[in-house]
Amino acid sequence: MPRFFLIPLLAAATTACGLLYTDVKVPRGYRSATPADVKTAPDDPSVTGQSCSRSVLWLVAWGDTSYDKALKDALGTRDGIMYDVRSDMKVNAYLLGLYTKTCTLLSGKVAKP
């Protein structure tokens, strides 16, 4: 009987997703601009944005950690291009990963398009 539980637990621990259901967006690439690529100004605002996904009991995983969502969160209602961008990933996992939250964090400045 313990083996019955051990197997899915080990399996889930190695995949960072839900065994029963997974619907997540994950970041792949972002060719962000450097200050030389955009029209910068001294008063360009610094912004941060994040996008997160979650998994529970190693069984279900959902959410959106995409670059696109993090960028839209950072820009808000602004129409601009982010430059000098740092992207980080933040993971919160509790009780052997029974609940896990993974976030993509973007920070940088916004230039006019």
Next chain:
Amino acid sequence: MRSLLAAALAALLAAPGHAIGEGDEDDAAPGLQSPSGLVLFYESSGPMSFVAMTQKDVPAGARKIREVRGRSCQRGLAVPIAANFNATNISAYRGDGSYAKALAQIKKDHPDVIGIYDVRTDAEVFSVLGIYRSRCTIVTARAFARPDASGGPASR
């Protein structure tokens, strides 16, 4: 040992949902679906690398488009051949999840687009019981097009 083997097999049933993408390294990281079990056929394309343009590469006078989006998908089916964790499965994979197809979709939706910049690429991973899986490539970007016939650049 059998438990570990079974765990490894079960792990393959779940779609990998972690981020594997392009970094600064020289090694290419193709985003193909991971095959599992006995593969009947595998006919998929996936994204590998894409050095996109930035705003400085936009030609002067080009008409700018605020956002365009393209999506391309690979799909797979892995059917267990018995109802236990030790069982392997029979699988088949098909689809074009390449950058080329995602960009072709952008071109189809916006025939006037001649280039994209400020590009974000993300992967959408979907899986139910590890039996059905899909992995889609999503390209979101700003775009530029030829100037309007009426004259100067405009954005929408």
